[in-house]
Amino acid sequence: MLRKLLIGTALATSFAFSAHAADVKEVQMLHWWTSGGEAAALNVLKGDLAKEGYAWKDVPVAGGGGDAAMTALKAMVAAGNYPTASQMLGYTVLDYAAAGVMGDLTETAKKEGWDKSVPAALQKFSVYEGKWVAAPVNVHSVNWLWINKAVMDKIGGTEPKTFDDFIALLDKAKAAGVIPLALGGQNWQEATMFDSVVLSTGGPEFYKKAFNDLDDASLKSDTMKKSFDNLAKLVTYVDPNFSGRDWNLATAMVIKGDALVQVMGDWAKGEFHAAKKTPGTDFLCYRFPGTDGSVIYNSDMFGMFNVPDDRKAAQVALATATLSKSFQSAFNVVKGSVPARTDVPDTDFDACGKKGIADLKKANDGGTLFGSLAQGYGAPPAVANAYKDVVSKFVHGQIKTSDEAVTELVKAIDDAK
């Protein structure tokens, strides 16, 4: 009985294989870009692939942060049913690569020259043990200020160059009766802001040591204490109702002019665009004071799985299209981020986008392009979330002093390592 069953299965699979001997002209794509702007951005890729004759099989799993999508991916991979590619973030790619389920795109990478055009900091996540396992789609950067220009003019403010300038500017806004700082009190938003505060307080070297290398001495240092003190200062400029607010509502406060400034990644620009605002006339984008020249990034990647041979051609086509200059430009103009390769012309981008591209290039050349710890590009998820816990508890008062915060940070990170 069992033997018959086995023979039957073997026959069935061999039939299946012979039927699929020709290449499958289809890419199966798992992602969580389901909201309007994001879906539109992804359609560009769909169109590019259709031109080459590849059908697009969408596997969307909604839910902003991608938690649901990652759970779905886990199930698919556990069942041996790999998608051609999946949207993935930082350490997830490396986790899956370590589990041995990722494909190998090194040949394509060589042919297309990805080694040279993709920033080295990004290759840390797209290359595993010398093999290309993912195609980066974009680079977001988090050390930005988004300012309402009308409010800025009203209070007579100028671009803050140092942290003290920034505090002075916030004071002006407070005196004028506007909410100085729009913040959503969710742990990832607080931690994203703290990334910038640490870079501004300690400088690029310090940020790298503390948040990318997780160096104990730096995490314990007085500079880190000072960073927490600076964060505490910023939090005094937040309205009392901030806790639990979603990031896009905080952005809306700046758009409407209820608040002066938000510290947020460049996805906030999408909200300004959706409200039909133009950079320079309606809103301003500056680097977080004291972080000019450095970029704290996170990046969306398409992880490429180890699919059967008859699907590899489609996968290569997908990866090539993803990193093509035309797609990188078209996609990132819509998404608000900047291209994941440094040789894409910036002609189609707005002023903020152009600045973002230039900054990325400068940071890549100068070695000041760092992964965001809050966004999961500085350390594995266990550490990143332990960090978010500590920052959030500090902001909301469970942790009362910066001394205590530093002790807790070191303890939490050690525990999670």
Added chain:
Amino acid sequence: MSTVATSQIKLTPERSRPSVRSRLQDALPKIVLAPSFAITIVFVYGFILWTIYLSFTNSKTFPSYVITGSRAYQRLWGWTFDTDPPSSWYTSITNMGIFGFLYILICLALGLFLAILLDQKIRGEGVLRPIYLYPMALSFIVTGVAWKWFLDPGLGLEQTLHQWGWTSFHFDWIKNKDFVIYTVVIAGVWQASGFIMAMFLAGLRGIDGEIMKAAQIDGATTFQLYRRIVIPLLRPIFLSAFIVLAHLAIKSYDLVVALTSGGPGGSAWLPSNFMYEYTFKRNEMAVGSASAVIMLMTIVAIIVPYLYSELREKPR
């Protein structure tokens, strides 16, 4: 009908047919139940065992099957005593205590009170009853979102009262790390108390009117009547209501997420939130599994005495 069938069978000369048929009839309930039984064995008890197994491994992103000891439990145990600043696990279990206790107590008290009021043979009971019962038809997500808006100081109750002129009114519990768990209690009670009321109402209707009349003739006041007679007679309802509420409380996850998205600094977490966070977001599957096992133990500690008392009372 069945006697006719059997007598017909007995008339037939062949002996083998009835035995097949009766065997089939005997087996039928087992055959019908088998799929659901098998599914329960695998997907409930099988996975419980699997979770227990995983909690003793060092599983991170993916399950690993090498037993490495009880480090996950040791970490949880360590976190249990991390009170200042509170660790996430400490927050979760103390919240479970506060939420579970208040939720069950208030639901029972309010449910009983409403049931007694509705039982006064009032007009329009048919309209009132579904109004109280209706919240139970909503999902926790809907309840959570509605209450989130209602309790938001910049959006709901506080804002409205300010606009009406009561500017000194202040109610920001949902934004306050020390009080946010009580807003979860409020929303939870709002949802479940109507259902508990219906249970009590059914119990009240089942009480024999003669006993009440006898007590009234003996000169019992209304208060005495309820305290000495009605409430003691409702004991089985209290027990079932308690079981329903206890398991609702322990599995509450969506309410916390929808209402508070975790609360300021994670101060509204319950153990279920902890479990999901650690297993799926932080890639610490072993710790997540260990916390799930501890939740299971809590439920077992409640259910087993209940089952024991139920099963013991039956033979009497």
